[in-house]
Amino acid sequence: MAVNTGAASNRGEPLEITCRGLGLRRGRKRVLTEISCAFRPRELTAVVGPNGAGKSSLLQCLSGVLSPSAGHIELNGRSAKGFSATERARLGAYLPQSETPAWSLGAADMVALGLLPWGRPRDREWRVRQALLLVDALDFAERPVTQLSGGELRRVQLARLLVGQAPLLIADEPTTALDIRHQLQLMQHFRALADGGKTLVLALHDLSLAARFCDRIVLMQDGRLLAQGAPREVFTPAQIGDAYGVSSEFRWRDGIADFVPLDLLEK
């Protein structure tokens, strides 16, 4: 499938992103080893695993923030190296795990930064407003981001992720800092975006949310893929035990998953 990188024409065009034998070194440490997996249109994938497993590093490679030291990434079958930074930004939007605002930008202006890869669209104000509405942040649209609570700031950053037209959305711990209502609202919106044809990759620590909303789980440990597949295939007590060192149970009720960590396992 050809990738069309024209600003208007990539609106809604499906995007598959594939990692082949990906490796990454950071300083002296090898943080990703032999990662091979694909993230497809209409799929909501959760990348999960313990602290330091390499989730953020993988997402940074997918978004183009970091260049892998081994293997390669393809966008609809074409090497990611062949795309300019602007082309990649139009194809994939990325929300980092955390960022502290360096200056007191207004919330709406921060959201508008998500439209920069498309220049200055005529409907910019309407788009920014819609994105703020999606995350319940219209009330503080004009406030400086330095004066928002942690969860309010996160919602503004999420609006910046959602405001553009990229077919691929990559979000690192998007639900962290959100209250339960806004977590649910956001995950429902991500689900709807995937159902509408987008490709979504989320790093998540909440395994109940991951199991309930995501089609696919990528379970990482020590920079490697421990398992990938549907939630019920990946979230077995044995695999959770191997990855996290805890015994656990998943309770499913009407499609809603409830993950219960039970006890620490001997390492």
Ligand SMILES: Nc1ncnc2c1ncn2[C@@H]1O[C@H](COP(=O)(O)OP(=O)(O)OP(=O)(O)O)[C@@H](O)[C@H]1O
């Ligand atoms: N800038 C860096 N320089 C060197 N090593 C790094 C750097 N950033 C991360 N690492 C190391 O890379 C490994 C993977 O880190 P990464 O942030 O990808 O993990 P993670 O799975 O996202 O963890 P968490 O759940 O804690 O956010 C860790 O061992 C970490 O110490």
